[in-house]
Amino acid sequence: MREVTAGQITDLVAKLYQDANFFLPDEVTTAFEDALTREQSPLGREVLASLIENAGIAASDRVPLCQDTGMAVVFAAVGQEVAITGGSLREAVDIGIDRAFREGYLRASIVAHPCFERDNTGDNTPAVLHVELVAGDRVNITVLPKGAGSENAGRIAMLKPGDGAAGLADFVVETVDMNGARACPPLFLGIGVGGTMDQAALLSKQALLRPAGAAGADAGLAELEQEILERVNDLGIGPGGYGGTVTCLGVTIESYPCHISSLPVAVNIQCHAARQAGGVL
Amino acid sequence: MTAVTLTPPLTAADVLGLRAGDRVLVSGTIYTARDAAHQRLAALVEQGEELPVDLDGQVIYYTGPTPPSPGRATGAAGPTTSARMDRFTPTILSLGVRAVMGKGERGEDVAAALHDCSAVYLAALGGAGALLARRIISTEMVAYPELGTEAIFRLQVSDFPAIVAMDSHGGDIFREGRARYG
Known part of the structure; x- marks a missing residue:
């Protein structure tokens, strides 16, 4: 069985989490540049130009793109022919986030208890860790630093099956209408549909991992993505x-089969600082 | 559009001429405060106790910066979502604060308090933490060090860019901008 050490996982997570905070993915910068040619508001164009400049400064000064360096959402796809040695996956990931926080001068944004004392954990841990056991002998890790301004703007609904795709689109547009202006637009929307309440929420986060502009597998969903994109842009919120x-x-939808009586829909809003980084061991 | 330069401390006359959509550049001293600091300041006001800093005429910036790496004055320091501070804002403005700065839309109570107290709400560009950090010359801890990034810091800024988002006459760039393009 192929071995991957906990130390290797820690090293990779520490590097990826810093990279994600300093280097905006190229496709996001490209999306800003494309938007500059379409935006009609002069102030909106100024904002887009500033965002392109911000990405350049973050990379050259090695200063985070945004002071909200996020709660660390970590996706680990672990091959079932891999043995992780020298520590647990959970510990390896959290030690990596702690190291990224210290080495990268990132912000400690996590409180230990959500309801009561709300004392800061001081090292930006724990991460939200999603593990999937997959075929093969590799460990594939993707980190997504998620800021609260956009995360707080998301919603989930248990729609009726009869609401259908039209109901889904209405719910997403309504969500952006309510919360979009304070979530740092221009936005990316990750939508999860189907499964159960928890599955839809996870799918909505996973949908954000698909690069802006990359088409999904399902032609019907691709059409729905386009329709939602146009309706949201008609809201006039702007950069x-x-x-x-x-x-x-960008709008990306991930779906899963669901119960005959259910139509769960989750919308996860991502601000324009659409940070992520991935690597394989 | 030419930007108006604001150099705190500000008077009512300095802000009453501003209108939603105007560009401003802030230079000089400003103070940071976000959720936890607002909660503490509001509690002190309610109890009639002295505040750790005199806020008369000052600008409050809703931000929680990243720690500075060696040799830098600050880390990333963009605005946080202002709406979370709405419940405290009428109290804070009653102290003579002339401008609050953050990002995103705010409620009607804030609009009313801006009118009653002759103050403005400035919007800095959310998510531009690296760009805005270059306009911050120095940072100094003023109160509540135990709050970490949520402590109150005194910042020296130079040409810090913002937009008048809500003026003291009911103008609101979020509402008006959206009506224009929506």
Whole structure:
């Protein structure tokens, strides 16, 4: 059985989490540049130009793109022919986040108890860790630093099957209408549909991992993504929320079979600092 | 559009001429405070106790910066979502604060308090933490060090860019901008 040490996982997570906070993915910068050609509001275009400049400064100064360096969401796809040695996966990931926080001068944004004392854990741990056991002998890790401004803007609904795709689209547009201007637009929307309540929420986060502009597998869903994109842009929220024609840069939907009586829909809003980084061991 | 320069401490006259959509550049001293600091300041006001800093005429910036790496004045320091501070804002403005700065839409109580207290709400660009950090010359801890990033810091800024999001006459860039393009 192929061995991967906990230390290797820690090293990779520490590197990825810093990279994600300093280097905006190229496809996101490209989406800003494309939006500059479409945005009709002069102030909106200024905002987009500033975001491109911000990405350049973050990379050259090695200063985080945004001061909210996120709660660490970590996806680990672990091959079932791999043995992780020298420690647990959970510990390896959290030690990696702690190291990224210290080495990268990232912000400690996590409180130990959500309801009561809300004391800061001081090292930005624990991560939210999603593990999937997959075929093969590799460990594939993706990190997604998630800021609270956009995370707080998301919603979930248990729709009726009769609500259908139209009900899904209405719910997503309504969510952006309510919360979009304070979630740092232009936005990316990750949508999870189907499964159970928890599964839909996880799918909505996974949907954010698909690069902006990359088409999904299902032609019907691709059409729905396009329809939602157009309707959200018609809201007029615009870059920074100051009004404009570009409110959303990408919509991605992931789906799963569901119960005959259910239609769960989750929408996870991602701000324009759509940070992620991945690597394989 | 030409930007108006704001150099705190500000008077009512300094902000009453501003209108939603105006560009401003803030230079000089500003103070940070976000959720936890607002909660503490509001509690002190309610109990009639002295505040750790005199806020008369000052600008409050809703931010929780990342720690500075060696040799830098600050880490990333963009605005946080202002709406979470709405419940405390009328109290904070009653102290003579002339401008609060953050990101995103705010409620009607804030609009009313801006009017009553002759103050403005400025929007800095959310998610531009690296770009805005270059406009911060120095940071100094003023109160509540135990709150970490949520402590109150005194910042020296130079040409810190913002937009008048809500003026003291009911103007609101989020509402008006959206009506124009929606």
